[in-house]
Amino acid sequence: MTFVEVLVISDKYDFTTDFVCLELEKRQVNYLRLNRDEFHTYKIQLVTSKFEINVKLGKCKYNISNDSLKGIYYRAPIFLREINQTDRSIEEQLYCEQWMSFVRNLLIFEDAVWVNNPEKTFKAENKIVQLKYAKKVGFNIPYTMVTNGSPELENKRYVVKSLDTAFFNIKGKEGFVYSNILQKEEIQDANLEWAPVTIQEYIYPKTDIRVTVVGNDVFATSITSKGNGVDIDWRIVKDEVDFTTVSLPVHIEEKCIKLIKDLGLKFGAIDLLKTEENDYFFLEINPTGEWAWLVHTTGQLIPQSIADMLVSK
Secondary structure, eight states: OEEOSEEEEEOTTOHHHHHHHHHHHHTTOOEEEEEGGGGGGSEEEEETTTTEEEEEETTEEEEEOTTTOOEEEEOOOGGGSOOOOOOOOHHHHHHHHHHHHHHHGGGGOTTSEEETOHHHHHHHTOHHHHHHHHHHTTOBOOOEEEESSOOOOOSSEEEEEESSOOEEEETTEEEEOOOEEEEHHHHHHSOOTTSOEEEEEOOOSEEEEEEEEETTEEEEEEEEETTEEOSSOGGGGGGGOEEEEEOOOHHHHHHHHHHHHHTTOSEEEEEEEEETTSOEEEEEEETTOOOHHHHHHHOOOHHHHHHHHHTOO
């Protein structure tokens, strides 16, 4: 019987999680990775006499309890967001719903260090809530409006984006909505009544800064194209941009750390804009943000920092 020190909840093909697991293996930490798409291959039993879980995986047996568990790494908690999907069978619906309920009930392990606690993630994913907290810690935030009407606008151009991450299934293919820069007239003439959109002040020239925060560790990355800031959403031209590790002013680092803590998180991927005047604007935070691409492109020690957090109890 292996007594689990770190529990990892992920998917079989989530390569970001692989980085963390490899780091835990190097440290000889007793960890168990449960993939949501492989739950049916495990034999799992939760008993309330001790509120512990026993897992049988092949010939191996694992025990998860408050006595031994130090941390839980919870990657991409998919139950938090409705994602458009093709028609699923009753069996598939039952699988997703009931196993996701099981994962939510892992909150019985309240003493473990969660990266991140799904309750806190649920709150932190809300964009307007993020802006409120960011402003409270002292960040500059762009003028932002959420509306489904024809707004009165003064500037020539604005950034328009979805209020929540927008995924679509279009004839079997995945669709994703990026941020777009639109003229004032285009926005005012658009039919928005069916769904609210976010209209945000357009700031340019600027440089995008991705800030990955793990506890008190801060990893900042500038995103540029040929040395200049990217005018549009850089994800549209992600193969044409450069990622460079940069240092942030101390007061900006402190704001990033405080924002994470105020939202009850241990990890967060923060998007900032840096202007030519060296002002920093907060755009948003993703409590389940991707970071593997930063390890590949910059060599940042993010998995090591996450492992430190998971075994810190």
